Amino acid sequence: MISLSAYRQQWFGNIRGDLLAGIVVALALIPEAIAFSIIAGVDPKVGLYASFSIAVIIAFVGGRPGMISAATAATAVLMITLVKDHGLQYLLAATVLAGLLQIGAGLLKLGRFMRYVSRSVMTGFVNALAILIFMAQLPELDLGKPDVTWLTYALVAAGLAIIYLFPRITTAIPSPLVTIVLLTALVAATGWDVRTVGDMGALPDTLPVFLIPQIPLNFETLLIIFPYSMAVAIVGLLESLMTENIVDDLTDTRSDRNQECIGQGIANTATGFIGGMAGCAMIGQSMINVKSGGRGRLSTFTAGFALLIMVVGLGGLVGQIPMPALVAIMIMVSIGTFSWSSIKALRVHPRSSSIVMIATVVTVVYTHNLAIGVLVGVLLSGIFFAGKIAQLFRIRTDLSSDGRERTYVIEGQLFYGSTEAFANAFDFKEAVDRVVIDVSRAHIWDISSVQALDMAILKFRREGADVELIGMNKASETLVDKLAIHDKPGAMEKLMGH
Structure with missing residues (x-):
């Protein structure tokens, strides 16, 4: 005031x-x-x-x-x-x-x-x-x-x-x-x-x-x-x-x-x-x-x-x-x-930025409604931004010398745009006794990423592997504790039902 x-x-x-x-x-x-x-x-x-x-x-x-x-x-x-x-x-x-x-x-x-x-x-x-x-x-x-x-x-x-x-x-x-x-x-x-x-x-x-x-x-x-x-x-x-x-x-x-x-x-x-x-x-x-x-x-x-x-x-x-x-x-x-x-x-700006600008103009001129054009522009900006962030996501993996433990190191932002890459990075059929998922270099953002994490942990457990999730920051831990089901009773049955 x-x-x-x-x-x-x-x-x-x-x-x-x-x-x-x-x-x-x-x-x-x-x-x-x-x-x-x-x-x-x-x-x-x-x-x-x-x-x-x-x-x-x-x-x-x-x-x-x-x-x-x-x-x-x-x-x-x-x-x-x-x-x-x-x-x-x-x-x-x-x-x-x-x-x-x-x-x-x-x-x-x-x-x-x-x-x-x-x-x-x-x-x-x-x-x-x-x-x-x-x-x-x-x-x-x-x-x-x-x-x-x-x-x-x-x-x-x-x-x-x-x-x-x-x-x-x-x-x-x-x-x-x-x-x-x-x-x-x-x-x-x-x-x-x-x-x-x-x-x-x-x-x-x-x-x-x-x-x-x-x-x-x-x-x-x-x-x-x-x-x-x-x-x-x-x-x-x-x-x-x-x-x-x-x-x-x-x-x-x-x-x-x-x-x-x-x-x-x-x-x-x-x-x-x-x-x-x-x-x-x-x-x-x-x-x-x-x-x-x-x-x-x-x-x-x-x-x-x-x-x-x-x-x-x-x-x-x-x-x-x-x-x-x-x-x-x-x-x-x-x-x-x-x-x-x-x-x-238009010649020097990123193509995504130019598309957003042109789409905003075309939508407004076509509809004669500035609000609709801005909405379209904001949505496109969000989609392009999510796509760029998803491209920065990667997973490194290491196998222990005795071949019994596999470590997956997650790097980047885990959200709805990167969950597909996250899920495809795991080899669930590999015969290992223990799996470590290290998220110390990642951040978990939304329910889609928590569900993808649940799915990975439960699939490894279904194959008989012991799974440990390590390195969560405070915000990610709060979200996972609230939404995750992999440690709750009946989680495996829900996975099989899914």
């Missing part, structure tokens, strides 16, 4: 840097929050309210000072089908439930399991997210639609040019914001007929108010929203905890993973009750914050609060932003999110 003085320091230890960084992040959040709303198929105000709410709340209850959380593409892409089939109210309910699931994960201290997500899975997760963000822009580039013309492509190209070339002039102003201002002014001046943010739905003109999602409170509703809520909760925590690791490394500080899970849950639950969509930590915006000098909770709070003030006060101007400007920004986000170095690394 953090002390009061440490918590106060996280708020007021870097006031000037946090305020300035928070304002820069707020400017950069506006176009992305609107774009993420459009990805999910809801009014821009849903994403804007969410970004305000999540950023402000996570500033108080999060576990990582200086990290920016708001509405994100990672959670937005998961809600597309729910909104299309059932509408906004179900999205709000799913957001509340996702938050409750995240709170539960934090209370159960599931944040520690992040250590089992390999770097290959993380890379695949990020690459798949980038691809999904790009795919979400394709409807805005479909020439088959009456309101999409070659002018749309020209404006998108102009937007990308500004985004990537303007930083060569100055980095004091975020290039996405410059893109919005210039393209909005150009379209307004020329009167070109292109889709605008105002065409996508209403923008907020008032502060958010408390509301309860208008849905039937029954089991059928739960069955509808639960899969989406579970996916959002898992993906949101994965991206938040990965971003937390990155910010930890950049700032050379440590943070509380389980508190971050709880904080993300509280923020999402509250956001669902003010008309906002689910969100999580943002890798890109967190990098902007840290590189702009933001280190404390005040920077996150400032980003959310300034965002709401700017949007409510400038809503009329925001509604005139042309959609091609947002498409250009999201393409930039997609390109920046994708780990291009991972493509080159």
Whole structure:
């Protein structure tokens, strides 16, 4: 539990840097929050309210000072089908439930399991997210639609040019914001007929108010929203905890993973009750914050609060932003999110790591579910790891000079992946009086290995040999004493019955 003085320091230890960084992040959040709303198929105000709410709340209850959380593409892409089939109210309910699931994960201290997500899975997760963000822009580039013309492509190209070339002039102003201002002014001046943010739905003109999602409170509703809520909760925590690791490394500080899970849950639950969509930590915006000098909770709070003030006060101007400007920004986000170095690394990384990364990407893109892709990646990582450990297992054997005693020396990890090699190493038909199984250089891990040990000892005894098991470490001895049956009455009968 953090002390009061440490918590106060996280708020007021870097006031000037946090305020300035928070304002820069707020400017950069506006176009992305609107774009993420459009990805999910809801009014821009849903994403804007969410970004305000999540950023402000996570500033108080999060576990990582200086990290920016708001509405994100990672959670937005998961809600597309729910909104299309059932509408906004179900999205709000799913957001509340996702938050409750995240709170539960934090209370159960599931944040520690992040250590089992390999770097290959993380890379695949990020690459798949980038691809999904790009795919979400394709409807805005479909020439088959009456309101999409070659002018749309020209404006998108102009937007990308500004985004990537303007930083060569100055980095004091975020290039996405410059893109919005210039393209909005150009379209307004020329009167070109292109889709605008105002065409996508209403923008907020008032502060958010408390509301309860208008849905039937029954089991059928739960069955509808639960899969989406579970996916959002898992993906949101994965991206938040990965971003937390990155910010930890950049700032050379440590943070509380389980508190971050709880904080993300509280923020999402509250956001669902003010008309906002689910969100999580943002890798890109967190990098902007840290590189702009933001280190404390005040920077996150400032980003959310300034965002709401700017949007409510400038809503009329925001509604005139042309959609091609947002498409250009999201393409930039997609390109920046994708780990291009991972493509080159395919030639030098171990084949198993590359397979895990590619499988994660393919699964996510095919299912449009980041949680399923991460699950597949983690399972493959576990299988490959078990295979590598099993290959390090070996057994040496020595026969005494008189030919009456055989010693088997076990080396490595004895677990379900190495039990077959363990069983095949013994010659049960050899006519010896005594067998010694030396496990002083091994570790016994699971019930499969204990059963294999039972089987070997009992088979030797069945052939008339005296068997001695030596060298067990404390942990292995505890497991064997608890699960083994070779010294229990009726063990031989059980073997014969088996």
